[in-house]
Amino acid sequence: MGATVRLLVAPELRAFLPPRSRGDGGLDVPLDPGTPLVHLVPAAGVPLTEVGALRVVDDDAQVTPEHRPSPGAMVEVGAVGRPQPAVSARFVLDVHLGALARRLRLLGLDVAYGNDAGDAELVARALGEARVLLTQDHALLRRRALAPVPAADGCPRLARAAHVRGSAVADQLDDVLNRFAPLLAPYTRCVACGGELVPASVDEVAHLLEPGTLRTYEVFVRCAGCGRPYWHGAHGRRLDALVQQALRRHA
Numbered sequence: 131m132g133a134t135v136r137l138l139v140a141p142e143l144r145a146f147l148p149p150r151s152r153g154d155g156g157l158d159v160p161l162d163p164g165t166p167l168v169h170l171v172p173a174a175g176v177p178l179t180e181v182g183a184l185r186v187v188d189d190d191a192q193v194t195p196e197h198r199p200s201p202g203a204m205v206e207v208g209a210v211g212r213p214q215p216a217v218s219a220r221f222v223l224d225v226h227l228g229a230l231a232r233r234l235r236l237l238g239l240d241v242a243y244g245n246d247a248g249d250a251e252l253v254a255r256a257l258g259e260a261r262v263l264l265t266q267d268h269a270l271l272r273r274r275a276l277a278p279v280p281a282a283d284g285c286p287r288l289a290r291a292a293h294v295r296g297s298a299v300a301d302q303l304d305d306v307l308n309r310f311a312p313l314l315a316p317y318t319r320c321v322a323c324g325g326e327l328v329p330a331s332v333d334e335v336a337h338l339l340e341p342g343t344l345r346t347y348e349v350f351v352r353c354a355g356c357g358r359p360y361w362h363g364a365h366g367r368r369l370d371a372l373v374q375q376a377l378r379r380h381a
């Protein structure tokens with residue numbers, strides 16, 4: 131067997147590893163001399179988007195992803211710190227995260243989502259519009275273009291993409307809000323398209339509403355993007371409860 135580097139992967143990141151390494155997070159990766167961690171860590175399965183501190187155990191030294199470990203070195207791979215700084219507080223979500231997209235929009239976040247966006251389109255949108263790509267697709271996250279952007283010396287790199295933890299949408303929402311701690315502004319965006327909500331007169335929206343709604347409510351807004359009308363109560367009690375819970379836990 132040729133030269134290897136031993137990676138010691140933090141518990142939060144072990145789901146990315148091959149099954150045999152998930153128990154203790156240790157695995158040996160083949161080392162072509164001079165290969166930097168920026169290649170070695172994704173080759174072990176762990177996307178750079180999820181990686182925080184890197185430490186060479188023998189030297190007890192923090193290193194950057196550009197560090198080229200010596201044969202036989204042991205490198206600790208930590209998870210990103212939270213909250214993590216990002217290229218912006220705007221997001222683009224992959225096709226499987228539609229429910230999460232609606233909840234983030236309900237909380238006022240700028241979220242791009244299309245139910246037919248392919249991987250190339252998602253990456254192009256993330257880079258072109260400086261949005262953080264949210265996905266559960268490990269292979270997509272390992273793309274080099276999505277690796278965090280170097281910041282000023284000594285500052286954490288800026289996220290350009292992130293893995294979303296959890297299968298239930300409530301868990302996914304908690305994970306994203308916990309990771310990026312974005313400012314929340316509930317009821318300021320259209321949940322359907324993400325457009326901003328602007329004040330609307332009754333005359334502007336009357337043709338879009340049921341007579342009962344028109345009789346019951348006086349204050350309306352509409353989406354500047356798709357024109358959809360909203361009024362207090364349009365979201366219902368269930369969504370009000372979601373908003374209150376998010377504000378309690380994350381605002």
Ligand SMILES: [Zn+2]
Binds near residue numbers: 320322353354356358
């Ligand atoms: Zn809209």
